[in-house]
Amino acid sequence: MGRLLVAEFRKTLTTKSWWGLMIPAVVLAFGFALGWGAFANEVGDVLSSSETQIIAQALGIETGHLPMGLLAIGHGINIGLTFPVIFGVFALAGEYSKKTITTTFLTAPNRVSVLTAKMITYSVWGAVYGLVVAAAASLGIALTVDGSRLPTGGQWLAVVGASVLAGVLATLFGIGVGAVWNSVVGSVVTLVIYLLVIENVLVLIFYGLWRVDWLGGVLPNGTMNGIVGAIGAQAFGAAGVKVPGLDAEAQWTLQYVAGAPGAFSWWASALVFFAWTMVFFAGGWVANQRRDIT
Structure with a gap:
């Protein structure tokens, strides 16, 4: 197994895919966090206004030092x-292509050992x-969100930790x-279209037409996003716990702003996405035990 792990790491390090995909990942993580950080900070300014403070105090809610950065970092x-x-x-x-x-x-020795070595190697790369x-997104919100509104340590x-797990x-x-x-082509194209377009449209349509607020909490992209996004939603009482006076529509909206519409909690999202992962991983495992090689 040790030699197989060394071989797998050499395969990834001698190709351009690991850094070729990491560059856009860092750029987009930083850019989205930067943009959403600026938006969240503007919302924080509104919540800190004297008019809003009067209403909030009447409701018993403290809005002066909300961690607005948490709503942006998830995106x-x-x-x-x-x-x-895509890297996975x-x-x-x-290798087949x-x-x-x-x-x-x-x-x-056998295909099981190969797949196990790949699983371990790519788990490290995923971490x-x-x-x-997470570092790129953190830098993005640090540049646009006021210090008092940044996440605590x-x-x-x-x-x-949630980003590493995800x-x-x-x-x-x-x-x-x-x-x-x-x-490779079929998988990448399908995944990108599904993760970035199809599932998001489905979640919005089902909520907009039928008020189905849980769909994002059970589908693959929603649960992957919920591992990190639900932490921000939970900080505002929109996932995992309840804030008095927060109705279902406001809760779903906060989840959406945090990048985790429909998420129940971060750990529930992790468990559901783990189940999706195991379904496809087990299917791939079985398929490759029977697949011919030439």
Whole structure:
């Protein structure tokens, strides 16, 4: 297993995919966090106005030092985590497309050991992606959000930890999809369209027409986003816990602003996305035990 792990790390380090995908992940994570940070800070200014303070005090709500940065950082991290999903696709589907999978399988004791080595290797890469993306998003909100509205040290550590966890699961999810589909182009195109467009449109349509507020909390992209985004939503009482006077529409809106519409809590999102990951990973595992190599 040790030699297989070394071989897998060499495969990833000698290709351009790991840094070629990390560059746009960092740029987009920083850019989205920067933009949403500016927006959240403007909202914070409104909430801190004297008129709003009078209303808030009457309701018994403190708005002066809300961690508005938490509402922005999730967007940056979530868009950045699209790229470890794509990176994971290359684990098996990439080897099939390059015809290197034959050598990999024939020089290993069995296919199970190969897939296990890939899972471990790409989990490490997923954690690296999660950490780097969290750093980029953190820099984005630090530049646009007032210091009093930034996350506390504990909240920041929670976001970083959630980003690392989401990065690992995102990469394994990509491996599973690529292994089932056995096509880099097909998997990447389908995943990008689904993650960035189709599921978001479905969540908005189902909520707008039928007030289905839980759909994002059970679908793959929503649960991946909810691992980080729900931390921000929970800080405002819109996930996991309830704030008196916060109705269902306001709760869903805050979840959406935090990048986690429909999320129940960060840990529930992690469990559901883990289930999706295991479904595709198990499917890919079974498919590759039976797939012929040439």
